[in-house]
Structures are given as structure tokens and as C-alpha cells.
Amino acid sequence: MEEFIARGFAATRLDDIAKRAGVAKGTIYLHFKDKESMFEELVRIVIVPVVARLTTLPPPAGSVRDLIEAFASNFLNEVIGTRRGDLVRLIVAEGPRFPSVADFYYREVVSRGITAMRALIELGIARGEIRQKDLARYPQILVAPAMIAVIWQSLFARHAPLDAQEMLRVHLDLIFGERSTT
Numbered sequence: 001m002e003e004f005i006a007r008g009f010a011a012t013r014l015d016d017i018a019k020r021a022g023v024a025k026g027t028i029y030l031h032f033k034d035k036e037s038m039f040e041e042l043v044r045i046v047i048v049p050v051v052a053r054l055t056t057l058p059p060p061a062g063s064v065r066d067l068i069e070a071f072a073s074n075f076l077n078e079v080i081g082t083r084r085g086d087l088v089r090l091i092v093a094e095g096p097r098f099p100s101v102a103d104f105y106y107r108e109v110v111s112r113g114i115t116a117m118r119a120l121i122e123l124g125i126a127r128g129e130i131r132q133k134d135l136a137r138y139p140q141i142l143v144a145p146a147m148i149a150v151i152w153q154s155l156f157a158r159h160a161p162l163d164a165q166e167m168l169r170v171h172l173d174l175i176f177g178e179r180s181t182t
Contacts, residue, residue: 002020003017003020004042009035010097012035040108043105046083047087047088048108050084051108053074054116055115064120064123064127065172073165076146076165085153085154091105092150092151113143114140118139121139121142130175130176132175142175145167146168149162
């Protein structure tokens with residue numbers, strides 16, 4: 001992971017990974033057919049379990065907003081400002097040049113998150129918590145603050161720190177209406 005994050009997908013060489021791991025390059029080929037399969041396994045180990053935990057929410061006892069806040073808070077804690085966030089940023093940056101890597105990430109991570117968000121949105125609509133029914137067609141809107149936070153953290157945090165939790169609260173106020181303070 002350190003090599004991919006430091007150099008990017010394109011510039012990472014299996015020689016450098018082997019050197020960092022203290023093994024011969026041939027040892028890597030005993031486990032991986034190429035750099036792409038190694039990167040995919042890295043995503044499976046580092047990101048997929050987080051998405052699985054986040055998308056396996058308990059039965060909705062509270063409000064849909066509460067569930068979404070819990071999901072987003074966990075995402076922020078486990079991804080933003082961690083090496084996982086660096087990996088997500090790498091995919092955002094290099095995915096257009098490596099469509100198979102982007103396709104893999106979409107299948108393993110994005111599609112699962114979108115499915116979970118759509119289910120929560122549909123539950124919110126059915127319960128009357130979400131009035132905008134078209135939101136179910138665009139669950140990306142719901143997760144947009146998380147993606148903005150990932151990108152902002154790497155590009156602009158040193159100039160203008162972002163309170164991702166507060167941004168999320170404002171975003172959810174726009175979708176659900178402001179929480180009453182009484």
C-alpha cells in the first residue's frame with residue numbers, strides 16, 4: 001500500500017514492492033499475476049471490509065437520517081485522513097488512465113455503497129422522512145459530501161481545513177430538513 005500511495009498506480013513497480021517487503025520479485029509472482037491483481041487484492045483487504053461493515057447496517061430501529069449519519073461518521077473515521085483515504089484518492093486520480101482498475105473498484109466498492117444508500121433512501125421515502133422521491137435515482141447525491149471530503153483532504157486541507165462532520169450535517173439538513181432542537 002505504501003508504494004502505491006507514494007508513487008501512484010502507474011509509477012509503482014513490483015521491484016520496489018518486493019524491495020520494501022524484503023522479498024525477491026519472483027516471490028510476488030507466486031501470489032499475484034501482475035501489479036493490477038496485487039492492487040485489486042490490496043483494495044479487497046483494505047477497503048472492501050470497511051464497505052461491508054458500513055453497508056451491513058442493523059435493522060432500522062431509529063430514523064433513516066440516524067442510520068445515514070452513523071454510516072457517514074464511520075466512513076469519515078475509517079477513510080478520511082487515513083491511508084484508506086489515500087487509496088481512494090489514488091483511484092480517483094488514476095482511474096481514468098486505468099479503466100480496469102476503476103471498473104474493479106466500482107464493482108467491489110462503489111456499487112455496494114450505492115446499493116446500500118439507495119435502500120436507505122427508499123426506506124426514508126417509504127417512511128415519509130425523505131420527500132424528494134427522485135433522490136433514490138441519484139444516491140450519489142447522498143454520498144457526495146464523503147467524496148468531497150476525501151478529495152478536499154488531499155488537495156486543500158492545509159489551506160482550509162474542512163469539518164466533514166459539520167458539512168455532512170448541513171447536507172442532511174438539506175435532504176431531511178433541519179433537526180428540531182426542542
